[in-house]
Amino acid sequence: MQELNQKRAPIYEALCEMKNERIVPFDVPGHKRGKGNKELTDFLGEKCLSVDVNSSRPLDNLCHPMTVIKEAEDLTAQAFGASNSFFMVNGTSSGVQAMIMASCKEGEKIILPRNVHRSVIHSLILSGAIPIYVNPEIHDKLGIPLGMSTQKVREAILINKEAKAVLVNNPTYYGICSNLKEITGFAHQNGMKVLADEAHGTHLYFHKDLPLAAMHAGADMASVSMHKSGGSLTQSSILLLGENVNSDYVRQIINLTQTTSGSYLLMSSIDISRKKLALKGREIFEEVMEMTEYAREEINEIGGYYAYGKEITNGDTIFDFDTTKLSINTLETGLAGIEVHDLLRDEYNVQVEFGDIGNILAYISIGDSYKNIERLISALAEIKRRFGRKDKKLLIDCEYINPEVCMTPKKAFYSEKISLPLADSAGKICAEFVTSYPPGIPLLAPGELITPEIVGYIKYIKEKGCFITGTEDIQANCINVIK
C-alpha cells in the first residue's frame, strides 16, 4: 500500500477516474447516472447524479473495504490520531450504535450520562444492555445539563465493577466537556472501554485551543459527525477506534445494520472533508473561534442575553468548554430560548440550531461570515427591544429530572403495553421514549418510572412550543406504559 498522504482523497480520485473511463452502466442504481430521472437530475445536478453509483471493483465496497475505501479510512484514522476508522453512512447514530453493540452484550452494564442522544438509548434496546446513569448536574443559572463529574463516574465504576463501558459526550450539544482523560484512565484501570459521542466534536481534533478530543485522550471508540463541523454531507459520519479495539469485530457489528449500498456521495464527501481538515483544519477553526468570540462579545453587550464561554468552566462538570459553540442564554430577556428561536426565524429569517427553555444555540462554522453574524446580533438586539419582558416568572431554570430505571430498555420496549392519557400515567413504567425536541434528550426512556414531576414538565414544555417526539401518539397526549 502507498504511504499515507493527507493530500490524497482515494474515493474521490477513484470516482473521477470512473467518470473518465465512461463505463457503460448495467448495474444499479437504475437512474443510470441520472438519465432515467430527468426531474431529479435537473434538481440535484448532473455532476451529483453521475457519481451516485454502486460499489464495484475499482470503487471498493463499504461492507468489506479493501482498496480505495480502506485507504480513505486509513487516512482518516491518521488524520484523527486513531488506530482505525470506519465511514458511516447512516449518521453518527449508526456509529453510536456500533460502539455500544461492540462493547456490551445483553444484560451487560454501561455507564453513561443521562443527557445522551436518543441514539444511545436506541442502541440499548438493540443490545439489551443495562444503563447505569450518571446524573449530570444542571447549571443553576443557565438551566443546561452539564458534563459528568469525575467523582460520580468513579463511584459508578466502583459500584458497577462488572460494567463493560463508559460513554461520554465530548462535548455536549451545548459545548460542555467532562474530564475525559481522567475518566478514561480510571475506566481503563477497571477494565472498561471508553466510548465517546463526538457528534459535536469533529473540530476538537484540529486545534490545540479546543477541548481534548477522545482519541487524543486515549478513549477506545469515538463517533464523530463529519457532517457537522467537518463540512461533509448530512448523514455522513465516522467511527474512530483506539489501539485496543478489535476492528474486525467492530466491522462485523457495523454490518449487522448497515446498508449494503453505501452512498458514494456520502463517502466521497467524508473523503474530501477529511483532506481539507487534515490540511487546513487548524486555520479553519482558528477563524471559527474568532468569529464566535466576536459574536459572544457583541451579544453580551446587548444585555439580557448571556453568550457563555470558557468562564463557566469549573474544573469538573464543566471541565472544558468548546468555544466554537455559540450557546446563548435568553432568560434575562424574559423570553424562553424556544421563543427567541421562533422569533429569529419568523421575524428575521434567521435559523438557529435549536432553542430550549432557556437557551439557543447558533451554529457557527467555516461557511459563516461576519456579515451574517451581524444579522444574528442585530436581530437578537431587536428581539430584546420588541419582545423582551420584564416579568420573568414564567420561566423555570431547571431542565433535568432524574430517571428511575425499573427494567432494561429492551425488556420494557418489548413488553405488553397500554396507552394512557399523559395526565393519568404517573406511577406507571414507561414503555416508550419521550424526548423533547429540541434538543433531543430523553425525558423518559423505556423501563423508567413516570413521576408526577415529569408529567408536569412535559405539559409545560409543550406549552412553550417544544416538540415531544418518540411517543406512538404523535401529539404526545397519550403515553404507552407497561401493562
Add this chain to the structure above:
Amino acid sequence: MEYWFSENHTKNVKLSIKVDKQLYSDESKYQRIDIFYSPEFGRLLSLDGFLMLTEKDEFIYHEMIVHPAMAVHPNPKNILIIGGGDGGALRELGKYDFIENIDIVEIDGMVIESAKKHLPFTACGFDNDKVNIYLQDGLKFIRKKYNCYDLIIVDSTDPFGVGEGLFTKEFYGNCYNALKDDGILINQHESPFYPEDSIAMQKAHKRISEIFDLAKVYQAHIPTYPSGHWLFGFASKGYHPINDLDSKAWKKREIETKYYTTNLHKGAFMLPKYVEELLKKVEKEDHAFED
C-alpha cells in the same frame, strides 16, 4: 474595436454602454470595483458588475435621496449616511450650512479611495469638516446608536450582495432606535418594474412599514438603472412628506439643484397605480394609503 459595459437588468434584458477606457479596477475584501469612461455618460462606477452611478445621471439619484427629507424636517442637525461611499449624497448635504454633523458609514474603504481618485464630481462631498467617516458594517454601527440622528439616509447597493444586511428587518428596527423622536429614514428602495426588483422593493416596504408609523415611497427617473423607474423610501416617526413640506423655507435657502424642486417633491409621491397596489399588498390594514 469597440468596448461595451453591459449589465443584465433581467435574465432577458441588458443595458450596454460603450466605454472608451477603464480608469480603475480592483478587488476589495467585499467586492470588485471598476471605473470606466464612456462617451455618453462620462465616468461610471460599477460594483461587482452592477452599475452604481454615471457622471451624467447621478445628480438625479443624489438630489432625490437628500432634498425631499431636508425640505420636510424643520431642523436636521445630525445626519447619518449608510453606504454612499462615492460621496454624492454628502455633496448634496454639503449645500445646507446649518447641518452640524454628518456621519457616513461605508463598509468598503476602497470605494471611497477609488471615488476620491476617479470620481471627483461626487467625492467632492468628502471635502467637508462636518463629515466623519466610519469604515464598518452599517448593521453593526447602527446597533449601538440610540436617539441621536435627525435623518438617516441608506444609500446602499442592491439587497443581493454586500448590501443584503441593509434590507433586513433588524436593520430598519435599529434605524428606528437610532433616530430621534421626530427623525426621518430615507432609503434606496429598488424598482417596481422588473419582478426581481419589485419583490425586493415590496419586502423592504413591508419591513419598514411594520416598524415606522409612517412609511411612504417616492419615485425618480434614473436612466441607467433597471427600467429607469426608481423608488426611494420615506419613513418617519411623525413628519408627513407632503403635509409637512415647507416649500417656502426650502426655497429661501436657495439650494442649487438640477432635478429637485418643491413642486416635483409633491409629484414624486404620486405613484403609478400598479406601484400603489404593489405597496398596498404588503402593508398592514391600519397602514393603508391615505393620500
